[in-house]
Amino acid sequence: MTAAQSPSPVDRPVHHPWASRAELLAARAEAVPALERRLLSLRRVARQTALTLLFLFAGGFVGTAVDQRHHEPVVLVVVAAAGLAGVAAGVSVIRTERENRRWRRQLLGWAAAERAGRALPRGLLRPEHRSPFDAHGDADFVDVAEEARVAATVRTRSVRLVAHSVPAVVAVLAGVVGVLGIATEPLDVSRVVFGVFAGVLGIAGLVAVGAQGRYLYGLDRARARLAEDVARLPRASEIPEPPFAVRVLIPAALTVPFALLLIHRIASSG
Numbered sequence: 001m002t003a004a005q006s007p008s009p010v011d012r013p014v015h016h017p018w019a020s021r022a023e024l025l026a027a028r029a030e031a032v033p034a035l036e037r038r039l040l041s042l043r044r045v046a047r048q049t050a051l052t053l054l055f056l057f058a059g060g061f062v063g064t065a066v067d068q069r070h071h072e073p074v075v076l077v078v079v080a081a082a083g084l085a086g087v088a089a090g091v092s093v094i095r096t097e098r099e100n101r102r103w104r105r106q107l108l109g110w111a112a113a114e115r116a117g118r119a120l121p122r123g124l125l126r127p128e129h130r131s132p133f134d135a136h137g138d139a140d141f142v143d144v145a146e147e148a149r150v151a152a153t154v155r156t157r158s159v160r161l162v163a164h165s166v167p168a169v170v171a172v173l174a175g176v177v178g179v180l181g182i183a184t185e186p187l188d189v190s191r192v193v194f195g196v197f198a199g200v201l202g203i204a205g206l207v208a209v210g211a212q213g214r215y216l217y218g219l220d221r222a223r224a225r226l227a228e229d230v231a232r233l234p235r236a237s238e239i240p241e242p243p244f245a246v247r248v249l250i251p252a253a254l255t256v257p258f259a260l261l262l263i264h265r266i267a268s269s270g
Helices: 021-039 042-066 072-114 140-158 159-163 164-186 189-231 244-269
Strands: none
Touching: 021 072, 042 072, 042 159, 042 189, 072 189, 140 159, 140 189, 164 189, 189 244
């Protein structure tokens, strides 16, 4: 994706020469929602998952066809088409993941830019763009601080963020299945070819899962730094503690089902 097509007008917001706090926060208010819509689009997730499965299907089809002793011309054409489709799907998956990594970097960059730019001149700051550090002298400081806390928490626990990991998890599981198929079953050409496709997919999935994990860690660190910095403000004592549901029940509702599913999978495989 070229710079003109990027959802963000600034590729590296931390290093951009901002003239004022108002300019920085206005640009962030424009860029961050656009980046999150593109990165966490369910249509994009479905497309990535479909391409991942297409790559795996192409590997299985090519392996099965190659294992046959007699090849009619039509079969060769179909095998070649399936192989090309698999390669095209793999290239598209890699390209999309590169875009995802770039957009994640930009999103974390905007959080860092906001923190680094708190000493900038205020400028003509619009009320809806204020952070707690811009509103600490305003009457609605508590409302602004609570909105910032909720927004930072939602970013780390969004259902769409969980869905965003589905293609990478599918790729890793496919890689595991392919490698186990080679390791535990008698070798033949079809299993070897499928295992190679699945292994490549699994490695790509591990790389994507690692990138997603670093992004989640970065989001959580940004949330924690925001909370720490707000706690140092003179009026921090006016901000009420978040409700029990926000602090405990919602995180538990998002994490416990996945933990139980993982335990069930481990127990079943044992």
